[in-house]
Amino acid sequence: MPDTTGPTGPARRSSILVTGAAGNLGREVVARLRARGARVRGLVRDQGGPRPGAEWAVGDLTDPAAMRAALAGVDAVFLIWPLLDSAPAQDMVAELGAAAPRVVYLSSTAIDDRAVRQSDPIVQVHADMEALLREAGLRPVVLRSDTLASNARGWAPQVRAGDVVSGPEIARTAVVDERDVADAAAAALLGHHDRHEPYLLTGPEVLSRADQVALLGAALGRRLRFRAVTADLARSRMLADGRPERLVEALVAASLRRPESDRVTDHVERLTGRPAGTFARWAVDHAAEFG
Structure with a gap:
């Protein structure tokens, strides 16, 4: 819990703005901050009905x-940038600079700090955002996350329909439980972290998509298997599902260009005090969502 007492009585609780507060990760961050006694303001694009438990800003x-x-009145910000272009962030970064909160930015472990250009548009925008925040003098705490386990929720319709999950093959990475990322984010937002280098948040093991599907099957008591499809077929399917064309092209580029990584770190444990959980544990905990 954050310290809520001072030499002359109760101290003001930390007030934290969480962007993307309605998403898979944002919801987890809001819950953890509230559990630790922080005042939380969640930024959402629309109210979308009652959202108990926090103050909500629509915008x-x-x-x-x-x-x-x-x-207004915020001490720290958890920032998720949702667009594939950093140019529209200029005004937002100026507002952050004027308000001068502590900023914790969610980025990607796929960034190559030695590269002039990154492997694909998704990674490039993360690198551009990190640079924008630094150049504005905000000294952000950067959490570079590996692939989130919650991305597997996109397979739920296929799992309900049969035993084959198909999609583009993507480089193997150390898939990380979004609950661990949320715990790390809460620790960074409420603590005093002056680390200049990014934290690299990974799970404990490197997994392919076939590995993830098999582990999900084990949690469900089924023999699920992954079938890779071509980039062209993946593109046509995503477009048919109604995804924006620019996002589809970025996802296809990521599947084709992003290199594999065998990096596994202890940075979740450094921030939270406990090791990162496994994808197998995540699958067991979320099995009901696939039934």
């Missing part, structure tokens, strides 16, 4: 007036 990261209002 868009690209709207300077909305950001100014959301940042």
Whole structure:
């Protein structure tokens, strides 16, 4: 729990803005901050019905007036940038600079700090955002996350329909439980971290998509298998599902260009005090979502 007492009585609780607060990760971050006694303001694009348990601000990261209002009285910000272009972030970064909160930015372990250009548009925008925040003098705490386990939720319709999950093959990575990322984010937001280098948040083992599907099958008591499809077929399927064309092209580029990584770190444990959980554990805990 954060210290809520001072030499003359109760101290003001930390007030934290969580962007992307309605998403898979944002919801987890909000829950953890509230459990640790912080005042939480969640930024969402629309109210979407009752959202108990926190203060909610409705607005868009690209709207300077909305950001100014959301940042009022805030000590720290958990920032998730949702667009495939960093240019619209200029005004948002200016508002952050004026408000001067501590910023914890969710980035990607796929960034290659030695490269002039990154492997694909998704990684490039993360590298651009890190640079924007640094150049604005915000000294962000950067959490570079590996592939989130929650991405597997996208397979649920296929799992319900049969025993084969098909999709583009993507480089093997140390898949990380989004709950661990949320714990790390809460620790970074509430603690005093002056680390200049990014934290690299990974799970404990490197997995392919076939590995993940098999582990999900084990949690369900089924023999699931993964079938790789071509980039062209993956593109046509995603477009048919209604995904925006620019996002589809970025996802296809990631499947084709992003290199494999065998990196496994202890940075989750450094921030949270406990080791990162396994994808197998995540699959057991979320098995009901695939039934």
